[in-house]
Amino acid sequence: MKWYCVFVFFTGLGFSTVARAQPADPGTCLEKGTVAQNKVVMVSQIATAFTLNALNQFETAQVYSNNMRVNVRSQGGKYRLYVAGELTLPSGVTTPIPLNNFTVTPTVISSNTPNNITLSTPALSGAYQLLTQRSNATNAAGDEYFFTIGLSGMNTYAQAPGNYTLKFHFRLCHY
């Protein structure tokens, strides 16, 4: 029983360590209210693979429209939603795709007070970048967004062929 507990403890700690591999929080990042009433949730996703298989896809900016549908519920107060990127290279590859080749463009699908929302289109970075900001609390339904992903700057041909993994990190903060 003792060893079982120890095993569960370290397993839990291991999971938590992996899951908490997030960029450092933005300067002001408060957490108000309960988790149930203040959360960011992925509602749906369209494509989880972006493929560049023809010359013109390297030459022109690629747009993955409405790629993610995300709900932000923030009944605890006004919020800011941040995004950051993390790229994993294919085995043996040393040149990354610059994170700032990717942009995230939010659009509001539904909100009880959309006029209180300010949108940004940040280029990705390893640090959190402001994506949306709302100047008051949401209702229980929250704000729903589409996120469109842009990819440009691939016409340098500096990156080797292969499968790169781009992880988007979103962070909900009160301010």
Next chain:
Amino acid sequence: MRRPRATIPLNFTSDYAIIDMKLSRIIIYFLSISVFLSTEVKSQRYLSTSRTITLYKVLDVSLTNTSAVFDFSALTNYDNGIYKAGMITATVKANVPWKLTLTVSNNTLSPQITPTPMPASVIGIKASSAGTYTNVQNNTPFYVQNNRGLYTVPFDLRALPGFQYETQEYVGDFYFTIAEQ
């Protein structure tokens, strides 16, 4: 004599039980922290999602040229040949190490009147940044190569036929082929 022996193990067992209980509490305490941490991760103030970016192999070359003609209209042209710097420019787009090779149809320049062709080797070529011309021919073709990337490569050409060929127009098709190294 046996009673003390019996007592000692009992005490020991008792102490061990106390220690065991404390350890269990500690474990449960840390387990709770661990569960809390995991729960906080799932608190959904954070959200992560991944995309796979698949890049396929790309190899492309396009050509521009300032001129396509060597016009031998003066004796000095025959004596010295005609040199055209940057006559052809290749734009290479490749995300793998590449090699660009020049070959010529039939290894000759076709005569437009008489049946006797001119060997393609009367034409010399070099990358503008290089010093030495290479005669154009298919057996050991001229090439340039480099690592992945976007490149603009200008070529200088030279025509040096001498006085051996009949007066007429000679035409040749030059093929630049790009391949992965």
